[in-house]
Amino acid sequence: xxxxxxxxxxxxxxxxxxxxxxxxxxxxxxxxxxxxxxxxxxxxxxxxxxxxxxxxxxxxxxxxxxxxxxxxxxxxxxxxxxxxxxxxxxxxxxxxxxxxxxxxxxxxxxxxxxxxxxxxxxxxxxxxxxxxxxxxxxxxxxxxxxxxxxxxxxxxxxxxxxxxxxxxxxxxxxxxxxxxxxxxxxxxxxxxxxxxxxxxxxxxxxxxxxxxxxxxxxxxxxxxxxxxxxxxxxxxxxxxxxxxxxxxxxxxxxxxxxxxxxxxxxxxxxxxxxxxxxxxxxxxxxxxxxxxxxxxxxxxxxxxxxxxxxxxxxxxxxxxxxxxxxxxxxxxxxxxxxxxxxxxxxxxxxxxxxxxxxxxxxxxxxxxxxxxxxxxxxxxxxxxxxxx
Numbered sequence: 001x002x003x004x005x006x007x008x009x010x011x012x013x014x015x016x017x018x019x020x021x022x023x024x025x026x027x028x029x030x031x032x033x034x035x036x037x038x039x040x041x042x043x044x045x046x047x048x049x050x051x052x053x054x055x056x057x058x059x060x061x062x063x064x065x066x067x068x069x070x071x072x073x074x075x076x077x078x079x080x081x082x083x084x085x086x087x088x089x090x091x092x093x094x095x096x097x098x099x100x101x102x103x104x105x106x107x108x109x110x111x112x113x114x115x116x117x118x119x120x121x122x123x124x125x126x127x128x129x130x131x132x133x134x135x136x137x138x139x140x141x142x143x144x145x146x147x148x149x150x151x152x153x154x155x156x157x158x159x160x161x162x163x164x165x166x167x168x169x170x171x172x173x174x175x176x177x178x179x180x181x182x183x184x185x186x187x188x189x190x191x192x193x194x195x196x197x198x199x200x201x202x203x204x205x206x207x208x209x210x211x212x213x214x215x216x217x218x219x220x221x222x223x224x225x226x227x228x229x230x231x232x233x234x235x236x237x238x239x240x241x242x243x244x245x246x247x248x249x250x251x252x253x254x255x256x257x258x259x260x261x262x263x264x265x266x267x268x269x270x271x272x273x274x275x276x277x278x279x280x281x282x283x284x285x286x287x288x289x290x291x292x293x294x295x296x297x298x299x300x301x302x303x304x305x306x307x308x309x310x311x312x313x314x315x316x317x318x319x320x321x322x323x324x325x326x327x328x329x330x331x332x333x334x335x336x337x338x339x340x341x342x343x344x345x346x347x348x349x350x351x352x353x354x355x356x357x358x359x360x361x362x363x364x365x366x367x368x369x370x371x372x373x374x375x376x377x378x379x380x381x382x383x384x385x386x387x388x
Contacts (some may be wrong), residue, residue, distance in 0.1 A: 077107055087118050089128055100139055108143060115147035126153035130162045133176060141179050149183040160187060164194060167214065168201060177201075178213040185220040192234065199238045202255070203246055211251050215242055219258025232264040240273050243290075249283045256289040265298040271306060278310045278323075287314070288322040295326035303330040304338050311342050318380035324349055325374075329367045333360045351377055 083091055092115045099108040119125045129148045136144055145163075153159050166172060166180035181201070190198070201207055201214040222235030236259060243255035256277075259266075266274070271294075278290040291310070297303045307327045314320050324342055327335040336357055343353040352374075359370050 077104075080107075084114070087114055089115075089118060089125055092118060093132065096140060096143055100143075108139070112143045112147045115144070116150045119148060119151040119153050121152040121156075123153050123156040123158050126151060126156060126159040127162055130159065130166060130180070133180060134166060134172065136176070137173075138175065141176060145179045145183040149186050154183065154186060155188065160184060160194075164197060167210065168197060170206070174208055174210050177207070177210045181210065181213045181217050185217045187221045187224070188228065189225045189231070190218070190221050190235070195234060195238050199242060202242045202251060205247055211246070211248060212254060215239070215251050215254050216258065218242075219254070219261070222258065223262040226262040226264055232259070232262065236264065236266075236270070240270055243286070244273050244277055249286060252277075252281070252283070252286050253289055256286065256293050259293065259296075263296055266293065266296055268299050268302055271299075271302060275306045275310065278306070279313050284316050284319055287316075287319045291319065291322040291326045295329035297330055300331035300334065303327070304335060308338055308341070311345070317348060317378060320346060320349070321352075321378045321380050324352060325371075328356055328370065332365060332367065336360065348378070351375075 083095055092111055096108060096111045096115070099105075099111060115129070119129060126148055129144050132144050133141055133148075148154055148159070148163075154163075163180045163184050167177045167184070169177060181198070195218065198214045198218045202211045202218065204211055207214070218235060219239060222232055222239070225235070226232040239255040239258055243252045246252045246255070274290050274294050278287055278294065281287050281290065291307070294303050294306060304327055307323045307330070311320055311323045314323065320342075324339065327338055327342075331338075336353075339349070339353045339356060343349040355374055356370070359373050364370055364373065
């Protein structure tokens with residue numbers, strides 16, 4: 001069988017496994033000595049996947065050819081070959097339902113890939129998948145919209161608008177709204193009106209997990225647009241606003257984190273709001289993330305001033321430690337005078353100051369290498385999701 005799709009790699013592995021099992025069920029192949037006593041004994045398969053007769057020496061010219069046994073095809077999904085040839089939206093939807101019902105994840109993954117191909121660039125087909133999503137529940141919901149997310153049709157204005165409307169629709173279940181907004185994350189750019197609409201969902205106190213997904217989608221499209229065109233400011237402006245206004249700590253944290261995946265340089269236009277978050281947010285994690293965000297800037301001298309003022313007001317040792325180390329990230333060796341002043345105010349950081357000073361004196365300048373050479377003395381760095 002010639003497999004036409006990348007998804008068939010996994011199917012191929014299953015077929016090979018089945019073939020091996022079939023061979024083993026025939027028993028252990030006889031030895032060369034046994035073969036000499038029986039012309040009809042079973043032989044190991046050739047590289048072509050068929051069983052052929054062999055002998056320990058060169059065959060005699062007069063020796064009759066041994067029969068070639070064709071290895072039967074291992075069991076496969078009934079009707080899949082015909083479905084693959086004539087796949088339509090409806091037939092794939094029906095097949096996906098069967099695969100889900102039988103908990104056949106391998107088949108479901110393949111059918112999802114085929115659905116992506118059948119949708120292709122056709123906006124009408126993309127809109128039909130959105131309609132399915134309105135009535136679907138997991139796992140079909142995710143299969144439909146993950147397929148659409150990977151199809152070129154998702155970039156059609158009518159399709160992206162339908163997804164955004166579904167994500168905004170308060171009458172729909174949150175899981176459907178979230179899946180729709182997740183399907184938008186492969187967009188190449190977002191218009192100002194789309195940014196405003198996603199921001200509104202992110203700030204909706206009733207949206208729960210959908211608000212988090214809206215924030216992530218905004219950030220992921222920012223990464224895509226930044227890598228293609230260098231544009232990040234419109235996205236970052238809305239993310240920073242979300243970080244300062246959302247009542248959901250997870251949303252505020254994510255809004256500040258999302259630029260980390262493209263690392264645009266933050267300028268003074270963001271400093272006032274970042275300083276406010278760094279000094280007033282009620283959650284330690286968010287204040288630490290604000291310190292982290294401030295560390296990637298094109299104006300390090302101004303950032304150091306903010307760090308020093310925030311350190312003075314902060315009493316949590318872990319937030320102070322974030323301020324201390326990200327000041328180094330912002331300004332490199334030029335941050336050492338500030339570190340000396342901070343360590344004088346809080347002796348818990350004297351050892352850190354000495355180590356940073358020694359690392360820079362050794363000639364190391366890159367922050368990644370500085371950080372690798374730095375000891376951890378405050379028990380503040382924890383795995384994501386672990387309690388503080």
